[in-house]
Amino acid sequence: MTKKAAIIGGGVIGGGWAARFLLNGWNVAIFDPDPEAERKINEVISNARRSLPSLYDRPLPAEGTLSFHRDLAETVADADWVQESVPERLDLKHRVLAAIDAAAPAHAVIGSSTSGFKPSELTAEGSRALVAHPFNPVYLLPLVELVGEGADAAAETLRGIGMYPLIVRKEIDAHIADRLLEAVWRESLWLVSDGIATTEEIDQAIRMGFGLRWAQMGLFETYRIAGGEAGMRHFMQQFGPALAWPWTKLMDVPEFNEALVDQIAGQSDAQSGHRTIRELERLRDDNLVGIIRALKHSGSGAGGVVQAHETALPLPETDGLPITLDRQVPQGWADYNGHMNEARYLEAGAEATDQFMRMIGADADYIASGKSYFTAESHVRYLAEAHAGDRLICRTRLLDGAGKRMHLFHSLTTGDGTEVATVETILLHVDLGTRKTCLAEPAVAEALARHATAQAGLPQPEGVGRFVGQVR
Numbered sequence: 500m501t502k503k504a505a506i507i508g509g510g511v512i513g514g515g516w517a518a519r520f521l522l523n524g525w526n527v528a529i530f531d532p533d534p535e536a537e538r539k540i541n542e543v544i545s546n547a548r549r550s551l552p553s554l555y556d557r558p559l560p561a562e563g564t565l566s567f568h569r570d571l572a573e574t575v576a577d578a579d580w581v582q583e584s585v586p587e588r589l590d591l592k593h594r595v596l597a598a599i600d601a602a603a604p605a606h607a608v609i610g611s612s613t614s615g616f617k618p619s620e621l622t623a624e625g626s627r628a629l630v631a632h633p634f635n636p637v638y639l640l641p642l643v644e645l646v647g648e649g650a651d652a653a654a655e656t657l658r659g660i661g662m663y664p665l666i667v668r669k670e671i672d673a674h675i676a677d678r679l680l681e682a683v684w685r686e687s688l689w690l691v692s693d694g695i696a697t698t699e700e701i702d703q704a705i706r707m708g709f710g711l712r713w714a715q716m717g718l719f720e721t722y723r724i725a726g727g728e729a730g731m732r733h734f735m736q737q738f739g740p741a742l743a744w745p746w747t748k749l750m751d752v753p754e755f756n757e758a759l760v761d762q763i764a765g766q767s768d769a770q771s772g773h774r775t776i777r778e779l780e781r782l783r784d785d786n787l788v789g790i791i792r793a794l795k796h797s798g799s800g801a802g803g804v805v806q807a808h809e810t811a812l813p814l815p816e817t818d819g820l821p822i823t824l825d826r827q828v829p830q831g832w833a834d835y836n837g838h839m840n841e842a843r844y845l846e847a848g849a850e851a852t853d854q855f856m857r858m859i860g861a862d863a864d865y866i867a868s869g870k871s872y873f874t875a876e877s878h879v880r881y882l883a884e885a886h887a888g889d890r891l892i893c894r895t896r897l898l899d900g901a902g903k904r905m906h907l908f909h910s911l912t913t914g915d916g917t918e919v920a921t922v923e924t925i926l927l928h929v930d931l932g933t934r935k936t937c938l939a940e941p942a943v944a945e946a947l948a949r950h951a952t953a954q955a956g957l958p959q960p961e962g963v964g965r966f967v968g969q970v971r
């Protein structure tokens with residue numbers, strides 16, 4: 500049965516949670532007294548639809564239903580997960596959590612998005628909530644810090660929607676990540692307030708340098724490398740004494756007053772005010788998709804989380820011909836002509852070939868055993884336009900699988916069935932030791948023969964054997 504998430508408070512974070520659950524197949528019910536909440540949440544969900552599925556090379560589950568309610572008790576009825584995301588005020592959280600506790604089913608997990616409160620503070624008035632602290636945008640960033648009782652069971656559910664639960668073993672104000680962020684934030688406010696740097700210069704200092712490192716190796720692994728061949732021990736010996744130097748104003752905070760707010764907000768407007776928040780969100784999301792997809796290749800950081808989640812998603816079902824690709828066209832695949840760039844059709848064909856290889860047993864283990872296929876020739880026909888956000892499906896015909904050859908004809912269609920391209924490709928079976936062609940192992944040869952039998956009698960696809968400049 501489809502699971503249900505109830506989102507209490509649908510602002511920046513509640514909207515992100517709603518999108519994360521919804522796009523992973525959950526039904527989502529929302530309670531937020533703001534009359535603008537429905538519009539805002541729908542805008543956040545639209546942004547999520549254009550980005551989250553683009554992280555995956557398999558389709559996400561079909562979206563659940565989305566409903567907006569005027570009554571908290573009605574919202575949480577039958578919920579499997581209730582996520583409180585109201586403003587960061589303890590008295591308000593206590594009131595809202597008490598109402599949730601009174602109406603939610605006993606089996607429901609009650610998570611609080613609190614950035615700073617400890618579970619002992621949240622539960623002081625009897626609530627059974629635990630901290631489930633996410634990161635913005637919740638639908639793309641996998642990290643969620645879990646603190647409190649029931650964290651292990653909650654973690655399992657969150658992994659199921661593609662998140663990375665980090666169980667915080669001992670409660671502490673602001674958990675783990677916000678303590679780190681707060682240190683950078685505090686020092687940045689000092690630098691602006693003292694006139695050392697502008698908001699833009701600080702952002703450049705982060706994104707041109709260490710920000711790039713952190714997404715893939717974090718702090719400690721990065722510094723281990725910075726110690727040279729002697730590693731972390733040498734790094735610490737070299738830079739440890741700096742802790743006592745006046746590099747930072749640790750624990751000291753600039754006075755938070757109107758002048759500071761005006762200074763920071765004014766510089767931020769000058770830096771980024773030419774774009775709306777939604778435009779900035781889309782830019783951020785497109786960049787995050789590109790970064791996370793790059794990390795997927797090496798299984799690093801958030802890319803490893805997407806990889807693991809993806810293997811748990813069902814493969815597309817075949818409908819006569821094997822479906823070798825079913826994914827969304829990411830924004831980054833569109834070019835200056837406003838459609839999918841020509842190179843991406845070949846990339847999609849190459850992904851389909853890889854999937855077909857896995858289907859016939861020429862998978863990672865087979866390659867590790869020293870055998871594989873090399874592509875000898877490919878021909879792409881561009882038949883119609885695919886656009887960013889389109890669903891892209893590939894069905895693969897096996898035209899010849901005998902001997903050392905594998906001749907494939909990929910037909911790429913969009914979700915509405917329009918054939919946008921064909922990629923015809925000939926591969927040769929090779930011994931990776933000698934780099935010379937050889938016959939496939941019997942299991943692979945037999946799998947190819949089974950596909951050939953299943954496809955026997957199908958008409959030759961239109962366009963087979965075409966070459967560039969052919970006279971019509």
Ligand SMILES: NC(=O)C1=CN([C@@H]2O[C@H](COP(=O)(O)OP(=O)(O)OC[C@H]3O[C@@H](n4cnc5c(N)ncnc54)[C@H](O)[C@@H]3O)[C@@H](O)[C@H]2O)C=CC1
Nearest residue numbers: 508509510511512531533584585586587612613614633635
């Ligand atoms: N904004 C951020 O970067 C992050 C925020 N958080 C945490 O998430 C929580 C929510 O923060 P944001 O989404 O940023 O705030 P927000 O101000 O964007 O959204 C809060 C929402 O709660 C609604 N609300 C107010 N009273 C309510 C009530 N009694 N019942 C139901 N809804 C009510 C408001 O109408 C608003 O839509 C806070 O605890 C915050 O610390 C966690 C991670 C990141």
Ligand SMILES: C[N+](C)(C)CC(=O)CC(=O)[O-]
Nearest residue numbers: 613614633634635677680
């Ligand atoms: C600013 N903040 C403390 C609310 C930030 C967070 O809690 C996490 C995030 O997304 O940066």
